[in-house]
Amino acid sequence: MSRPENASGVRLRANSFDGVSVARPRFTDFTGALAPTPAPSSSIAASALFSSAGGPPGGNEAEYNVIDEKSPYARLRAPINVLAATNPIRAITDALPTPTNEMYAHKTISLAVGDPTAAGLTPPEKLTRALRDTERHGYPPSVGHTDCRAAVAAHINANTEDVMLTAGCSQALEHAIRSLASQGSSVLIPSPGFPLYETLCKLHGVQAKRYPLHALQNFMPDLNAWRRLVDDTTVAVVVCNPGNPTGHVSTRTELTQMANAAAELGLVVLADEVYSSLAFARPFVPMASVSERAPVLSLGAISKNLYAPGWRLGWIAVHDRAGILEMSGVRRALLNLCQVSLGPCSLVQGAVARYFTDAQVAGSEAQRCAESHIADACSTLAKRAAAASRHATEAGTAGGGAPLFEPPAPPAGAMYLWLRLAPGTCRSLKIGKDDDAVDDEVAFVSEVLRECAVVMLPGSCFSAPGHVRISTVASEDALSEAFHRIELWCASLRGDAPMDAA
Amino acid sequence: MSRPENASGVRLRANSFDGVSVARPRFTDFTGALAPTPAPSSSIAASALFSSAGGPPGGNEAEYNVIDEKSPYARLRAPINVLAATNPIRAITDALPTPTNEMYAHKTISLAVGDPTAAGLTPPEKLTRALRDTERHGYPPSVGHTDCRAAVAAHINANTEDVMLTAGCSQALEHAIRSLASQGSSVLIPSPGFPLYETLCKLHGVQAKRYPLHALQNFMPDLNAWRRLVDDTTVAVVVCNPGNPTGHVSTRTELTQMANAAAELGLVVLADEVYSSLAFARPFVPMASVSERAPVLSLGAISKNLYAPGWRLGWIAVHDRAGILEMSGVRRALLNLCQVSLGPCSLVQGAVARYFTDAQVAGSEAQRCAESHIADACSTLAKRAAAASRHATEAGTAGGGAPLFEPPAPPAGAMYLWLRLAPGTCRSLKIGKDDDAVDDEVAFVSEVLRECAVVMLPGSCFSAPGHVRISTVASEDALSEAFHRIELWCASLRGDAPMDAA
Incomplete structure (x- = not known):
């Protein structure tokens, strides 16, 4: 049995944490990535690749055998809520299979994850230098070092005592949901939306109620849906701005409408603002x-804005003018959670404190550098988003074919392009089942991965079948090459020409 | 109201995350640290300092006002389990009050936390240099970078695919408990024991059942207590070796007896081995x-062994010879949790991979340095533990008085001295209530803090009233000074001499 190293550098082995079960095929891995299949390159087998993403909510505990009832361990079962709480993006990207098209062997282009560093975009030099200079090796205070909290607070216009630091925005999200929502509570989440919202709800026994964002309404949340969905169990609404996966940046008017609706409905707003500098x-x-x-x-991080996702520093800022979060105990709950998790790496806190503090000195060179980092990031991402939009709009049309995607809404921020397969795309490419009402984007992205060695994420990850998300942090060359491969593949399916790599 | 900066560098403010509520005294802070008290230096008020530690388990949600029932937010309540999950060590050390004895103003000696860096012990230079040289800025794979997992695996004699990296040993503990124990399950934990075990159980609705470690039985777990406590809900037993707070290092024979008992009872062993190199x-x-x-x-970290608690890198190693954790879904649950938490800082992973990998080259200079770090650490901690034992044994006897503590068991590892107040100590010092059956160590450590500016942790934190834990990472000078102050204080209470600072 060979042991391929996948794109994430995770070695795939039987019974390993990588989640791939080869030696014990009776425990079907839910991504199915390396599970033996009768016809590995058929579209049906390929679509099994992403099968978790679109699956029904709920536990997959049925996949695990009950231990022999005579064993003293017969009563041991992993908790259902934890088994149900799969993170589809991670499940896919941690265990990508090898593309079958040998022309692109070892040349996989990932448009899957919003990791700028994978495209050669690196953190500002002043930040990495600040890390080299810091000598904080001891435990941080539970809510973070005061200087780092103060620097973050000044950066986002909050009060120092209202900011607590977390291990990335993921932990900020988890703490926020845990502090607000008991088991049996519900939270409104956007659809399409970042899948971790729903994963965290499942993990904590909280019902995630999806509210729609319609492309035709400029991805403005449907506030009537909020009103319809809210009941006595509903405590919060998640709003993501700039939007993942939509790329939409909300206007002040839109945000005011959302805030007013939340106040009227008694909802705390979880504002996922991790892309705040990238509008x-x-x-x-x-x-x-x-x-x-x-x-x-308000939840944020340096992950995206400062191209430093691996540093794992995020934050929660509490804005509680009426004292509601104080009175309800939410503030204390957040403190308790921080006293268990103990905050992000002290060294990183030292570096971030230094970077932001220096950048806050008006007229300083540090300020100039920090501003130019953000200006460069915005200009780079805008260019790449425009290139991706152009490629996607033209995709499939080279040989006179029909476009693969509907014309996308041009992103105004963040690092993704959100695409909808044009109706009939799968049928015309002979992908998926013929009677699908919605185009089977899981089959589509599986085929693109196998045949073009290009990784896109299926919309089902974001609770939106028929859509595809591509990351626009990839270089313009990589984007060109990716869409060129797709064009060749479409042509070969139509029988236009023999398939040939560029 | 002044805003003192406490020992952890956390500024104490009203309604802040620091957990201290001054402006709204109706929400009594459970540590009571800055709450106005009628007689701030009386022993009763002082003992309120640590009142959370010995309190009954359960939520303190009653402390929070219900929001006006006409408000749309009337239904908002922080989850009871989160409010109940206080971490007593952190609650105390994050919000220490200022000592009242002005002789020691700004000269507080903390013997509270096992943070070597607070006593000038810093990580090995090769580790900090490796951090400066690494350039890993991107997201790590969910279970950690393969090279770091491999290096840790070699270090602890496990298989790479069985190791997953976590943000410190605290997260390793939380993931381990979550992967095994559903709400309503129970876990056996040692008493005295590290309080986070119980805090995490409360957080996840798991019953923590305490089993005793008796000093007279050399802190060997009472296996008959295991048998008595186990029922159909019990899934795991936590064993801490080298022991916190006891300083005991278990022998192979003792460990074999524990492992056999666990197997017989159908318990997974959560082996907290965070002090593994410090025996x-x-x-x-x-x-x-x-x-x-x-x-x-098996749970570990670089926090203690490499003097790097602020780096936040720990691990879980799965040892599952019979496939029980695989079959029960626990392995998958651990993977799911990692796919949500996304692992420790990438840069730290890079540095640790390099440090351990280099140190594993037989005969290399790196190996020599790594071995000498551990040898030095053991020799330093052994010396400090011996000094602390000597001071504690003599404490209170200088003017012919009775010893404050029973003669302690000399620590064989870790970084703590576990002391029991000699019967009658509080009465003779006129501390606490006269009718206390067990000496009121909460009152004792509160007085020591106020009068001597020395921070010790009350045994109630570790579910053992009448005891005191002191960290032995402090320098021998600091230990001497701390016990000297205590001696002067005892003398002044007995009226031997006017109190005078050294």
Whole structure:
């Protein structure tokens, strides 16, 4: 049995944490990535690749054998909520199979994850230098070093005592949901939306109620859906701005409408603002700045804005003008959670404190550098988003064919292009089942991976079948090459010409 | 109201994350640290300092006002389990009050936390240099970079695919408990024991059942208590070796007896081995090396062994010879949890991979340095533990008085001295209530903090009233000074001489 190293550098082995079970095929791995299949390159087998993404919510505990009832361990079962809480993006990217098209062997292009560093975009030099200079080796205070909290607070216009530091924005999200929602509570989440919202809800026994974002309404949340979905169990609404996966940047008017609706409905706003500095077509407006009555937990990180996702530093800022989060115990709950998790790496806190503090000195060179990092990032991402939009709009049309995708809404921020397969694309490419009402994007991206060695994420990850998300942090060359391969593949399916690598 | 900066560098403010509520005294802070008290230096007020530690288990949600029932937010309540999950060590050390004895103003000596860096012990230079040289800025694979997992695996004699990396040993503990125990399950934990075990159980709705470690039985777990406590809900037993707070290092024979009992009772062993390299009086034996039948989750970190608690890198190693953790879904649950938490800082992973990998080259200079770091650490900690034992044995006797503590068991590892107040100590010092059956160590450590500016942790933190834990990472000078102050204080209470600072 060979042991391929996948794109994430994770070695795939039987019974390993990588989640791939080869030696014990009776425990079907839910991604199915390396499970033996009768016809590995058929579209049906390929679509099994991403089968978890579109599956029904709930536990997959049935996949695990019950231990021999005579064993003293017969009562041992992993908790259902933990087994149900799969993170589809990670499940896919941690265990990518090898493309079958040998022309592209070892040349996989990933458009899957919003990791700028994978495309050669690296953190500002002043930040890495600050890390080299810091000597903080001891335990940080549970909510973070005061200087780092103060620097982050100044950066996002909050009070120091309202900021607590977390291990990335993922932990900020988890703490926020845990502090607000008991088992049996519910939270409104956007659809399409970042899948971790729903994963965390499942993990903590919280019901995730999806509210729609319609492309035709400019991805403005459907506030009537909020009103319809809210009941006595509903405690919060998640709003992501700039939007993942939509790339939409909300206007002040839109945000004010959301804040007012939240206040009227008694919802705390979880404002996922992890892409706050990466709004390139319209200014970013913080939710907390427009919310007069609704309490806001504003979540952020250096991961995206400073090209440093691996540093794992994020934050929660509490905006609680009316004292609602204080009175309800949410603030204390957040503190308790921090006293268990103990904060992000002290060294990173030292570096971030230094970087932001220096950058806050008006007229300093550090300020100039920090501003130029953000300006460069916005300009780079805007260019790449435009290139991706152009390629996607033309995709499939080279030999006179029909476009693969509907014309996308041009992203105004973040690092993704959100695409909808044009109706009939799968049928015309003979992918998926013939009677699918919605185009089977899972089959589509599986085929693109196998035949073109290009990784895109299926919309089902974001609760939106028929769609595809591509990361636009890839270089323009990589984007060109990816769409060129797709063009060749479409041509070969139509029988236009023999398939040939560029 | 002044805003003192406490020992952890956390500024104490009203309604802040620091957990201290001054402006709204109706929400009594559970540590009471800055709450106005009628007689701030009386022993009763002082003992309120640590009141959370010895309190009954359960939520303190009653402390939070219900929001006006006409408010749309009336239904908002922080989850009871999160409010109940206080971490007493952190709650105390994050919000220490200022000592009242002005002789020691700004000269507080903390013997509270096992943080070597606070006593000037810093990580090996090769580790900090490796951090400066690494350039890993991107997201790590969910279970950690393969080279770091491999290096850790070689270090602890496990298989690479069985190791997953976590943000410190605290997260390793949380993931381990979550992967095994559903709500309503129970876990056996040692008493005295590290309080995070119980905090995490409360957080996840798991019943923590305490089993005793008796000083007279050399802190060997009472296996008959295991048999008595286990029922159909019990899935695991936590064993801490080298022991916190006891300083005991278990022998191979003792560990084998524990492993056999766990196997017989159908318990997974959570082996907290975070002090594995710091066994100075007897060799450390890994639980996994003696457990033939019981599955073991071995938990570790660089925090203590490499003097790098702020780096936040720990691990879980799965030892599952019979496939029980695989079959029960625990392995998959661990993977799911990692795919949500996304692992420790990438840069730290790069540095640790380099440090351990280099140190594993036989005969290399790196190996020599790594071995000498551990040898130095053991010799330093052994010396400090011996000094602390000597001081504690003599404490209170200088003017012909009775000893404050019972003669302690000399620590064989870890970084703590576990002391029991000699019967009658509080009465003779006129501390606490006169009718206390057990000496009120909470009152004792509160007085020591106020009068001597020395921080010790009350045994109630470790579910053992009448005891005191002191960290032995402090320098011998600091230990001398701390016990000198205590001696002066005892003398002044007895009226021997006017109190005078050294």
